[in-house]
Amino acid sequence: MTAPAAPALDIPGLETVYDALATAIDTAGPDKAELFLVKLALLNANALADPALTQQHIQAALQNL
Amino acid sequence: MHQPVGTPRPSIYYDYRVHAPWLPSAHGAQPRHPVVIAGAGPAGMVTALELARHGVPSVLLNSELQVSQGSRAIVFTRRSMEILQQVGVADRMTASGLPWRFGNSIYQGQTVFRMEAPHDADDRFFPMLNLQQQYLEEYLLDACAASPLIELRWGNKVVGVQQQADHARLTVDTPEGEYALEAGWLVAADGGRSDIRTMLGLKLEGASYEGFFVIADIRIDLPLPTERLAFFDPVWNPGNTILMHREPHGIWRVDYQLPPGEKPEDALRPESLKARIDAQLEMIGFGGTPWEMDWSSVYSARTLTLPDYVSGRVIFTGDAAHLLPIFGVRGANTAFQDAQSLGWHLAFVLKGLAGERLLANHSAERVGAAREIIDEAGKSTRFMTPPTRGFRVLRDAVLSLSRTQAFVRPLYHWRTSRPHEYTHSVLNSPGDDNALFTAGPAHGAPPRNIRLGVGDYLLDHLGGGFDLLYFTDAAAMPQPLQDVIAQVRAQGVPLRVTAIGAPAPVQGADQTLADADGHLRQRYGIGASGGAYLLRPDQHVCARWLTLDATRLQAAFRQALPQ
Numbered sequence: 338m339t340a341p342a343a344p345a346l347d348i349p350g351l352e353t354v355y356d357a358l359a360t361a362i363d364t365a366g367p368d369k370a371e372l373f374l375v376k377l378a379l380l381n382a383n384a385l386a387d388p389a390l391t392q393q394h395i396q397a398a399l400q401n402l
Numbered sequence: 403m404h405q406p407v408g409t410p411r412p413s414i415y416y417d418y419r420v421h422a423p424w425l426p427s428a429h430g431a432q433p434r435h436p437v438v439i440a441g442a443g444p445a446g447m448v449t450a451l452e453l454a455r456h457g458v459p460s461v462l463l464n465s466e467l468q469v470s471q472g473s474r475a476i477v478f479t480r481r482s483m484e485i486l487q488q489v490g491v492a493d494r495m496t497a498s499g500l501p502w503r504f505g506n507s508i509y510q511g512q513t514v515f516r517m518e519a520p521h522d523a524d525d526r527f528f529p530m531l532n533l534q535q536q537y538l539e540e541y542l543l544d545a546c547a548a549s550p551l552i553e554l555r556w557g558n559k560v561v562g563v564q565q566q567a568d569h570a571r572l573t574v575d576t577p578e579g580e581y582a583l584e585a586g587w588l589v590a591a592d593g594g595r596s597d598i599r600t601m602l603g604l605k606l607e608g609a610s611y612e613g614f615f616v617i618a619d620i621r622i623d624l625p626l627p628t629e630r631l632a633f634f635d636p637v638w639n640p641g642n643t644i645l646m647h648r649e650p651h652g653i654w655r656v657d658y659q660l661p662p663g664e665k666p667e668d669a670l671r672p673e674s675l676k677a678r679i680d681a682q683l684e685m686i687g688f689g690g691t692p693w694e695m696d697w698s699s700v701y702s703a704r705t706l707t708l709p710d711y712v713s714g715r716v717i718f719t720g721d722a723a724h725l726l727p728i729f730g731v732r733g734a735n736t737a738f739q740d741a742q743s744l745g746w747h748l749a750f751v752l753k754g755l756a757g758e759r760l761l762a763n764h765s766a767e768r769v770g771a772a773r774e775i776i777d778e779a780g781k782s783t784r785f786m787t788p789p790t791r792g793f794r795v796l797r798d799a800v801l802s803l804s805r806t807q808a809f810v811r812p813l814y815h816w817r818t819s820r821p822h823e824y825t826h827s828v829l830n831s832p833g834d835d836n837a838l839f840t841a842g843p844a845h846g847a848p849p850r851n852i853r854l855g856v857g858d859y860l861l862d863h864l865g866g867g868f869d870l871l872y873f874t875d876a877a878a879m880p881q882p883l884q885d886v887i888a889q890v891r892a893q894g895v896p897l898r899v900t901a902i903g904a905p906a907p908v909q910g911a912d913q914t915l916a917d918a919d920g921h922l923r924q925r926y927g928i929g930a931s932g933g934a935y936l937l938r939p940d941q942h943v944c945a946r947w948l949t950l951d952a953t954r955l956q957a958a959f960r961q962a963l964p965q
Contacts, residue, residue: 375798379803380807
């Protein structure tokens with residue numbers, strides 16, 4: 338699995354998401370971080386509306402854990 | 403010595419009648435019976451009634467002396483009612499049951515999903531009807547008693563089965579001891595814990611889910627409509643699911659999931675039941691409302707089936723053949739479809755109208771149905787009782803999102819039991835016009851009911867054999883078709899011909915439905931005269947034509963009745 342050829346986020350955009358995710362994981366707290374991340378994944382998958390692409394993302398995220 | 407309970411079972415709303423056991427000493431030597439049915443629950447009794455409709459006698463063995471303990475199956479689907487109509491008990495069911503069509507999934511006090519089961523103006527029966535299983539069994543027993551072809555033996559339990567080439571040799575235990583009984587075919591309708599399945603060493607295939615549910619029936623006056631209530635992750639039972647259903651006679655069914663690790667026997671202690679039911683009533687705003695316990699039991703979710711329902715001279719049906727999750731009302735509702743299918747398949751083999759291959763078809767169709775149900779029910783079960791940490795996290799994420807995000811809410815819908823369509827049945831006619839239709843029930847589907855007038859529906863007029871629906875505005879059926887119909891009947895095949903679309907009785911048809919407004923033709927996708935549907939004795943479509951001719955009608959019967 339390789340990263341998408343053309344990044345959809347520019348560097349400032351990626352950095353913004355990076356900070357927002359980190360802050361949100363801290364806000365959720367250790368007990369709820371997993372629940373929060375799964376909710377987020379479902380929201381993103383629904384917005385993508387592309388089960389195959391979501392499947393690719395799942396496989397990419399499973400690598401090198 | 404078999405000693406069934408001889409005193410009426412306890413119940414606060416149902417008067418159990420204890421029947422006298424059938425004792426071998428009071429009867430002469432036993433001939434070989436063409437069919438013996440072990441188990442007089444819904445599956446066994448509907449099988450006996452269907453066989454009797456086709457003229458086949460059966461001996462129906464009931465190991466008990468009274469109907470089932472507790473309400474057990476309480477929700478009956480529209481298709482079940484259509485099948486029960488065929489065996490003559492639908493009116494009594496309708497008169498005493500509670501119809502409904504809405505289901506509510508509730509999370510943190512909010513109804514996050516509302517299921518609305520469609521109710522078409524053409525349907526005689528509601529999508530769902532709630533009634534305790536004792537009443538269903540009582541009505542079926544009365545229907546069996548009214549049939550001269552059904553011999554019911556109370557207190558008779560099959561304790562031994564020996565397979566022979568052309569029959570099964572049974573050992574039947576009674577309150578005065580055992581006797582031998584020979585059956586051309588043994589129908590094993592002896593329930594989920596089938597002793598016969600165990601005796602034959604047959605293994606169910608599939609999955610069992612962790613976790614137990616308690617079922618409790620309580621009498622309580624709650625001012626709530628007859629709708630399904632499902633509470634997810636309630637405050638008093640975190641992470642688990644609670645279900646509530648209204649039953650007739652002032653009874654409510656409360657189902658609740660047990661926390662992991664809790665033993666069923668602990669959960670059924672009166673103080674445990676009371677604490678949890680009180681907590682549930684408190685949560686829904688009826689804390690302190692007086693209630694009385696009727697019956698309680700424990701179940702777990704399983705998705706298991708035998709890979710073949712015919713084993714030598716033994717045919718498994720209902721829960722003896724498969725164990726399906728209670729979510730989605732799949733137990734008795736599947737059993738009715740099994741029994742309706744088995745009735746005609748077995749009758750036609752016994753009457754020599756088809757070869758034993760027809761029984762292989764019954765097994766293939768019903769195993770296919772069970773596997774489809776298992777696949778669908780598995781999804782619901784994985785939501786209701788998540789089998790792993792991953793499934794639990796996803797379920798919890800969906801619950802949490804459902805408060806504000808509509809797109810996840812349909813995941814609450816647990817795919818209620820629906821009739822299986824035998825789309826790929828070998829009985830379907832390959833040379834017909836099935837693929838050319840743009841409307842109407844397709845190959846293998848049950849027929850769509852049609853309202854013909856006040857209290858008058860299409861399915862009221864069908865059943866008991868093959869049904870040919872012939873759409874015409876002519877005065878007579880074409881002679882070549884009449885010739886084929888006469889040939890088929892001469893072979894002993896029961897066939898009713900219904901002409902549809904003519905204002906006056908059509909010559910050559912057994913009955914004529916005027917269909918003055920063309921509604922039936924429209925829903926069956928028929929644009930012009932000469933189209934037709936052929937329904938099997940279980941009413942499922944096996945052929946349909948835009949223009950029927952004698953050759954293709956003949957071919958359809960050859961296909962549907964393999965020798």
